[in-house]
Amino acid sequence: MKDFLKELIEIPGVSGYEAEIAGYIANEFRQHCDEVVTDPFYNVYGIKRGAGDKSNPKVMLAAHMDEIALMVKDIDKSGFLRFTNIGGVDQRILLAQEVIVHGRDKLTGIVAVMPPHLLSPEDASRAIEMKDMYIDLGLPCERVKELVQVGDLITFKSPLVSMLGSFVNGKSIDDRAGVVILNEVMKELDKLVYQAEVCCVATVQEEVGTRGAIISTYRAEPDIGIAIDVTHGDTPDASKDDTYAMDKGIVVCKGPNMHPGLTERFLEIAREYRMDCQVAVSPRPTGTDARSMQISRAGVPTILVEIPLRYMHTTVETLNLDHIKSAARLIALFIASLKEGWQEWLRY
Amino acid sequence: MKRLLELLTGTYGPSGSEEDIREVIEKEVREYADEVYTDALGSLIAVKKGKGRKVMLAAHMDQIGLIVTGIDDNGFLRFSNVGGISPFNVIHRKVRFQNGVTGVVSYETELEDIRNLKLGKMYIDIGAKSKDEAKALVNIGDVAVYDAPMAVCGDRVTGCAMDDRAGCAVLVETLKRVRNTDHELYFVFTVQEEVGLRGARTSAYGIMPDIGISVDVTLTGDTPKSRPMAINLGEGPAIKVKDASVIAHPKVKELMIQRAREAGIPYQLEVLEAGGTDSGAIHLTGAGVPSGVISIPCRYVHSAQEMVDLKDLTQAVELLVTILEKEIEI
Numbered sequence A: 001m002k003d004f005l006k007e008l009i010e011i012p013g014v015s016g017y018e019a020e021i022a023g024y025i026a027n028e029f030r031q032h033c034d035e036v037v038t039d040p041f042y043n044v045y046g047i048k049r050g051a052g053d054k055s056n057p058k059v060m061l062a063a064h065m066d067e068i069a070l071m072v073k074d075i076d077k078s079g080f081l082r083f084t085n086i087g088g089v090d091q092r093i094l095l096a097q098e099v100i101v102h103g104r105d106k107l108t109g110i111v112a113v114m115p116p117h118l119l120s121p122e123d124a125s126r127a128i129e130m131k132d133m134y135i136d137l138g139l140p141c142e143r144v145k146e147l148v149q150v151g152d153l154i155t156f157k158s159p160l161v162s163m164l165g166s167f168v169n170g171k172s173i174d175d176r177a178g179v180v181i182l183n184e185v186m187k188e189l190d191k192l193v194y195q196a197e198v199c200c201v202a203t204v205q206e207e208v209g210t211r212g213a214i215i216s217t218y219r220a221e222p223d224i225g226i227a228i229d230v231t232h233g234d235t236p237d238a239s240k241d242d243t244y245a246m247d248k249g250i251v252v253c254k255g256p257n258m259h260p261g262l263t264e265r266f267l268e269i270a271r272e273y274r275m276d277c278q279v280a281v282s283p284r285p286t287g288t289d290a291r292s293m294q295i296s297r298a299g300v301p302t303i304l305v306e307i308p309l310r311y312m313h314t315t316v317e318t319l320n321l322d323h324i325k326s327a328a329r330l331i332a333l334f335i336a337s338l339k340e341g342w343q344e345w346l347r348y
Numbered sequence B: 001m002k003r004l005l006e007l008l009t010g011t012y013g014p015s016g017s018e019e020d021i022r023e024v025i026e027k028e029v030r031e032y033a034d035e036v037y038t039d040a041l042g043s044l045i046a047v048k049k050g051k052g053r054k055v056m057l058a059a060h061m062d063q064i065g066l067i068v069t070g071i072d073d074n075g076f077l078r079f080s081n082v083g084g085i086s087p088f089n090v091i092h093r094k095v096r097f098q099n100g101v102t103g104v105v106s107y108e109t110e111l112e113d114i115r116n117l118k119l120g121k122m123y124i125d126i127g128a129k130s131k132d133e134a135k136a137l138v139n140i141g142d143v144a145v146y147d148a149p150m151a152v153c154g155d156r157v158t159g160c161a162m163d164d165r166a167g168c169a170v171l172v173e174t175l176k177r178v179r180n181t182d183h184e185l186y187f188v189f190t191v192q193e194e195v196g197l198r199g200a201r202t203s204a205y206g207i208m209p210d211i212g213i214s215v216d217v218t219l220t221g222d223t224p225k226s227r228p229m230a231i232n233l234g235e236g237p238a239i240k241v242k243d244a245s246v247i248a249h250p251k252v253k254e255l256m257i258q259r260a261r262e263a264g265i266p267y268q269l270e271v272l273e274a275g276g277t278d279s280g281a282i283h284l285t286g287a288g289v290p291s292g293v294i295s296i297p298c299r300y301v302h303s304a305q306e307m308v309d310l311k312d313l314t315q316a317v318e319l320l321v322t323i324l325e326k327e328i329e330i
């Protein structure tokens, strides 16, 4: 499981450019499900057919495979790259970052920074905005123009690092950890008897507006949706109201974007199996695939399962691997609990 | 092209009131299409039947405008925006209503700092001397557009509503010129793009195309001290990489680049940081429609004097024609 995560975060999969990582995920899914489908936008659907007949629900799980990144928007006269962001990149973490520019070759670049010695005291205390930053490839201008063009992608370099205990850190664990959970759910389901048809979708373009979920939910046409994403882990400086413990179980989100009956049912299963769960509340549509799954076609009752993650949208996103295991186990148990009469849980 | 663009930019058609511009475009396309119809929201669709790929081409025919929200005792009209209207772009501009009534936009001069100017502090003066006189000419809910006839500056032209009548002109010319194609082509002149890609959303659902291509204007980075952007007026149509509404499908983008290279048509690659266009709605239709965008470089977008280079428009037509006459494998 850790190896899968490690390999996943090293494969570039920038929003809108997921072909490569989709192929990799499809290969892994194939070992644990009945059928794998990849759509023209590279959403990957791993389908497992349970023991039930047509009257049993079709459950769609969604975790996004795409990652935030940068994109070349201009090349200046000295060969430095100007760039923009794809998804919510935190400009505070960019300076002096090592990046990979995906031009004709993969080029190593540095987000340029002026040494403190050369800055006036006022400038030294001021935050630099992304529009004023540039990337240095260490190459002469003519060479840069041969190798790089406007629209080329720029990704971060930050492989998975094991920390003490079960913690790991690295880039794009949001939401590659969710993709690993999908894979683990399939394995867990093999140990259980379940009736549902389960469609595990690794979605694209979540970071630019849950776009993959919009089209893949339409294609999958599920009766029940489960979105899997990360939420904020606790840190000393953050408010306890907005963050969740890194060692007290997965987070289940409540709010109008989520189906109350199904959410309650999910928490009940957790209690039944004595598994820890934290509860989050989101009064607005969440920033996850759940927001779009819920309103697909004639509506999909949806729940949202989240994993606490520290330092979201940086290159050192930190997560507790134990949560991947417990999330997968709990989701699989929930699916197995959907037996005859499952429609009852959807009643208002 | 020049005549067509002048006709289209001179015709009234803010978001939600596209009837005049629709009629003008319908006349232009009627004899070149196998079928022409208007959908439930008012988008105009000209179909060229075929057995190959179903391709939806979209350009929005609506334009931004000023909608009347109130009429005061002295006959001044208060207004709100339809689409992206900046207060600074409308100061002392001449505007025109559908019935031909014209007025000038001004602001409360009590204002201490012009930077604080908001639309709420502005009004349209139609020359009326009283509320009753104004009411005889204009109603609450009526929409005014810039009254700025097209003017020629060398190869370039300026005027209002190049966004996106320039795109409409490109589609009309493409429809006239495209011959040897197996594909089924839907030339869609969409409504309500400026208020949230609404026409494209519903017309794409109605058509359910295999591929979507929209044509709209984009910004440039070639004016004095402009924000860096690698788009120059007159250096060819732009092939969109991304904007805020869509990341062009890599295969559609690559196809456009390949066809431009084969035909020797100059092109630029466009990374637009803010703003969106019809493909943003088209690509998320149904189970997804791989989509791209061909953009017309345009200076001063959403002002009364939007400037485009006619060469960029004719080359956009050439590019579209070669795309549509060849194989489209996605």
Ligand SMILES: [Zn+2]
Pocket (backbone or CB within 6 Å): A064, A174, A175, A206, A229, A230
């Ligand atoms: Zn996420």
Ligand SMILES: [Zn+2]
Pocket (backbone or CB within 6 Å): B060, B163, B164, B193, B216, B217, B277
């Ligand atoms: Zn436009």
